[in-house]
Amino acid sequence: MTVIHSLPLLFGKKATTPIAFIKAMVLAYQKYGMDPASALRKAQIPPKLLLDAKARVTATQMEQMSALAMQELDDEALGWFSRKLPWGSYGMLCRASLSSPDLGIALKRWCRHHRLLTDDVILSLDVSSNVATISLQENRDLGEMREFCHVTLFRYMLGYACWLIDSRIQLQDVMFAFDKPDHAEIYPRLFSGQTSFNAGQSAMHFDARYLQLPLLRDEAMLQSMLRQAILLTVLPYRRDKLLVQGIRKQLHNDLGLTAEELAEKLHMSVRTLYRHLQEEGFSIQQLKNDVRQKKAMECLARTSKPIKQIAFETGFKNEKSFSRAFKNWVGTTPQNYRAQAREDAGLKD
Known part of the structure; x- marks a missing residue:
């Protein structure tokens, strides 16, 4: 699915994406008994770079590596879960929520249908005191893949939600249920709002009024977006309708x-x-x-x-x-x- 495999975590040509995210994909290859050498070579990532915890790659390298890994492994979850999510799984989630009358219904459908794919992690949308919360409940020890899984799932949902309403969604804060990583300085580029770690549960908070905004996309637009997701869902939205x-x-x-x-x-x-x-x-x-x-x-x-x-x-x-x-x-x-x-x-x- 293009929405997913064309979703680099950072933007631009500068090498700012942590090598830790590449190493998480290499772990997926190891899980399935496959060799990542070809993918690393095509993404122009020298294997010796994996040995340097401070190393960085560009967004283009990240995109190429994730695209190759998802196709070669036939797993859009990149080894996170107890079962593979075959190619097209996240595209199905997009289609299942596209007919929703507003963003709130669309995100609830996304969370509900994601549970049909796996219950290793549970995504939920809740609203309280005009604050919307997207939370992630981890039901399986994700080990060394934990950070990459949590960050990527939140990026998927946030990028798709912004595309649906054609608006930037300003986060109030985002918290993660893992230790502060050595590359924590890149998180402000991943998520707006304040970031914290060692939380009881990973969650994103934002103004609930975004949930009332109507969807502005149709099937034809979705088809186009799936082919060119880097232009339509990856580049951060600047427009904020609120x-x-x-x-x-x-x-x-x-x-x-x-x-x-x-x-x-x-x-x-x-x-x-x-x-x-x-x-x-x-x-x-x-x-x-x-x-x-x-x-x-x-x-x-x-x-x-x-x-x-x-x-x-x-x-x-x-x-x-x-x-x-x-x-x-x-x-x-x-x-x-x-x-x-x-x-x-x-x-x-």
């Missing part, structure tokens, strides 16, 4: 926030904030105007506050400038809008 909602919420509480203050509240740099907004086709000023307009319309329709007060509360220096802006937004004056709103509601002055 970002604009978050900015609007902050501005609703305080219209005077600057870009620097917004970035700080959203836990990102100003440069990243502007880049995300550009990708979404918005500007801070545009979002401020949207919030001003919505607040003004709500106040005019639902309260008896003087227009001068509403002007001040929505960030205008005087009633005149507010009225001019409101007419540009809605096509009528605040007074006329209020009168029409009261009439529509059956109210009398």
